[in-house]
Amino acid sequence: MTEAGGIFRTVTPEECMRYGSCGRLSGGSEARIVDPNTLQRLPPCHKGELWVRGATIMKGYIGNEEATNSVLDSEGWLKTGDLCYIDNEGHLFVVDRLKELIKYKAYQVAPADLEDILLSHPEIANAAVVPYPDEEAGQIPMAFVVRKPQSSLSEAQVMDFIAKQAFFLTLTLAN
Template identity: 70%
Template sequence: MLVRAVSLGETLVLMERFDFETMLKSVEKYRIIYMPVSPPLIVAFVKSELTKKYDLSSLQLLGCGGAPLGKEVAEKFREKFPNVEIIQGYGLTETGGGAARTIGPDEMKRHGSVGRLSELMEAKIVDPETGEALPPGHRGELWLRGPTIMKGYVGNEKATAETLDSEGWLKTGDLCYFDSEGLLFIVDRLKELIKYKAYQVPPAELEHLLHSNPDIADAAVIPYPDEEAGQIPMAFVVRKPGSKITEAQVMDFIAKQVAPYKKIRRVAFINSIPKSPSGKILRRELVNHAHSGNFSKL
């Protein structure tokens, strides 16, 4: 992002430490037209009343990545900011930049898709259990190969061997699928899938549904150990100011929209969801708090 901006002679505005309101002030002050964001930040744009305090009319484009963006959130954002386009993309540090991106208004309207592969990039969807390549429409681990893929992790041959195969394919660790038109869809991180009995539950799917509830300001879903099922989906929920939504109401809200195995079966109410500076949910922190039963610090 930085190299691109410098190469095009653009002006960069950098924040030492991320703060949502400070970011809004910067948009107004510097007339910012483009920002790279993560889905939780899109949620904040949709739900925060702070956006009404500042002149954000200069914004034209948000480049969204880091996690799947839910359809409901994207639609609500467009209702609130009809003149701002969201471009979704996908990439890893190990890919040396973007591996896929949406181009043009038609692709931007395809909810959930991060677009088509970047130039010179190859991809295949692989069954995590068998290693078999899967056809369009089937979910599996995304493997990538191309000229920008890393050579390996410095000083860590074991990690390199686990991530790159002998033919140069990078195992991304992401559960994805391609549709019949070659558009890529990111479902979730394989390591973050909740194993409920014989089923796999993507936390991101449940989080998108929770964000669509008008009484919920923010939410995150993690696996919680269960003797019978192995793991159950547990939701951490931040109520909107004035909201009195209950645990039963949260579970019922989700149960009406998903298959039985995807139901949320445990809820904790907290003040805020712990996130990294880039806006990614710190699930390990939530898991640790869930196991300790200590939610007061969150």
């Protein structure tokens, strides 16, 4: 993100070979993973929001104190909005965008997780999951699914497939 340049880096060949990692923390920078609900700091290998601070962090949004206060706390921690974890060796892994999480009742659901489940079906070529307003649940996941050519996969079959692996999902099916 432009608000926080150069916080994580890969330098050594070993760091570059860590599949899916953004690298390790750069010198002069700090990072923590925070539970988005409790704001408690989490230990390694636990998913939460990435907060960073250091010399390369922005000071704020010019002329927009409200926006600045929404992302920077009083101690200078920038709340990135990225859902991440840091492994035991200090490698950062980005999982999803916190702001894109679907708030289903008391749960936070990552659209990417549901998309991965849908894409594991042999007759699905592509899928996108977005939040859909719901009076009772707050939001429900709604999927847009593209079938592979010559597939006769029905909405009911997709719903059956997803129901065995996830919870409620609204579906729109396209060829």
